[in-house]
């Protein structure tokens with residue numbers, strides 16, 4: 001086992017023991033008792049035959065009471081063994097399920113703390129498979145392999161002592177046989193372990209493919225690619241078949257091979273024992289019978305451990321992936337400026353617990369003083385550069401300002417960097433160079449959750465969750481009343497169509513709202529942002545799928561809501577941005593023109609050409 005695997009194994013053990021110390025001790029004791037009971041019963045066989053059965057055979061009128069008592073004791077020993085093995089299996093289920101619940105909890109809560117960059121760089125199918133495949137291999141290992149391994153090791157030790165006590169020659173014979181077995185096991189198991197790892201990889205690939213095809217089913221149908229999709233599936237399925245076949249072929253040979261070797265060993269011991277007894281080594285019939293029983297109990301756990309080896313290797317690889325996810329660096333947040341409810345008293349802002357609708361940035365300074373700045377939604381960029389990947393600068397020297405109450409629009413070709421600018425305002429990503437100030441505070445100083453709370457964002461891709469329409473809108477602000485939810489929907493012009501749904505606001509949405517039209521989904525997303533009632537709103541192509549008449553109604557509603565607040569609008573449809581206070585024309589990550597609609601038109605530049613349709617941006 002390499003060092004990394006060892007570390008993973010130890011860490012896993014720590015997790016299993018955490019909070020389960022008492023239960024685990026119970027498991028160890030029960031395993032010990034159960035192993036001892038089965039050995040005790042085997043050893044007892046010796047005195048049963050030699051002290052009870054053999055003398056009885058020689059008597060003319062045998063009295064069976066002694067024998068019955070002895071048999072009763074043996075039965076008790078077996079019963080104790082069974083009871084204990086039942087107990088440790090039962091305890092182990094509780095330990096393993098607790099441990100898995102804890103691991104899932106840890107993974108999910110940690111995943112929530114990961115930066116967007118993590119999801120950019122890790123295929124979603126992979127992340128999913130950590131929760132399913134890898135956790136499942138762990139379950140198998142914790143609930144089956146670990147107790148089996150402990151029980152096997154204990155049995156081996158106890159049985160070994162008992163064997164040595166009965167006969168040294170026979171013990172040496174058993175060890176020799178076991179040595180031969182191990183050589184064979186190593187040979188077979190070594191072959192299958194590589195196939196087991198391959199089997200896991202093929203399984204992951206197949207899962208990923210199925211997921212992609214389910215998601216993309218419409219595109220598959222549109223391009224009549226059903227056959228092609230099947231071909232791709234067959235290829236992956238064949239790979240899985242090959243690796244699974246090989247892995248299990250070798251693993252399945254192991255069992256009969258071990259059994260036959262065990263039988264062979266039985267015969268060898270019987271012969272060696274018989275010869276030794278005849279040669280007057282003092283070995284009795286009872287001792288040989290007991291030893292034969294013990295030798296079985298000795299080789300059985302060895303073959304069990306060797307069979308568990310593959311699943312342990314697989315589970316450790318799974319545990320490694322689980323820990324990699326848990327160890328993934330969380331989103332850093334050094335912000336110390338927080339957002340608080342405020343009210344004005346004697347012309348000064350003071351913090352308050354009640355919801356006043358007035359918000360302030362609470363800014364602690366190094367000299368111990370605290371200042372409050374009213375949240376107004378003043379956003380300024382100073383010479384901002386940004387790259388998603390090092391060396392590939394996407395935004396160059398972006399300088400802009402949005403005063404409270406202004407509506408700022410970004411237009412420009414696909415891939416120009418419009419969405420990227422908004423990703424920087426809410427700090428999905430951090431800038432490489434330059435400064436962004438929000439209400440004259442460097443946004444790096446603002447606590448991320450508070451920063452995002454102050455922004456209402458309608459993302460370019462709408463995402464609705466499983467739940468009712470009402471719940472989806474309330475996602476914007478969890479303590480919004482039903483009336484506030486409906487008002488937000490009216491504002492987004494969604495109220496009308498929602499009321500026409502079968503259950504109105506209580507209509508269930510599933511699978512990202514697939515029972516709604518694209519435009520309806522956008523209206524719900526707008527209502528969701530509106531219910532949060534934020535001082536700054538970012539609308540990234542929020543109305544792109546909505547007809548122009550509805551759009552203008554939505555805009556009127558938004559203008560009413562956002563009166564005195566800052567709005568960033570991104571749109572390809574230039575009618576959407578016409579009435580903005582300032583329009584920035586972006587090209588390849590640079591602002592190439594800026595001004596309001598009238599002045600840009602007069603300038604006769606790119607915007608003019610875009611607007612009049614005379615120019616297509618590359």
Ligand SMILES: Nc1ncnc2c1ncn2[C@@H]1O[C@H](COP(=O)(O)OP(=O)(O)OP(=O)(O)O)[C@@H](O)[C@H]1O
Nearest residue numbers: 120388389394413414415416417418419420421460
């Ligand atoms: N997560 C990412 N990782 C790496 N590069 C990215 C990422 N997101 C966007 N880009 C790149 O950044 C550039 C700007 O993308 P952005 O999404 O800001 O464009 P956009 O102006 O919003 O385009 P559209 O009008 O199509 O929405 C593109 O060249 C794109 O390839």
Ligand SMILES: [Mg+2]
Nearest residue numbers: 418419420460
């Ligand atoms: Mg975009």
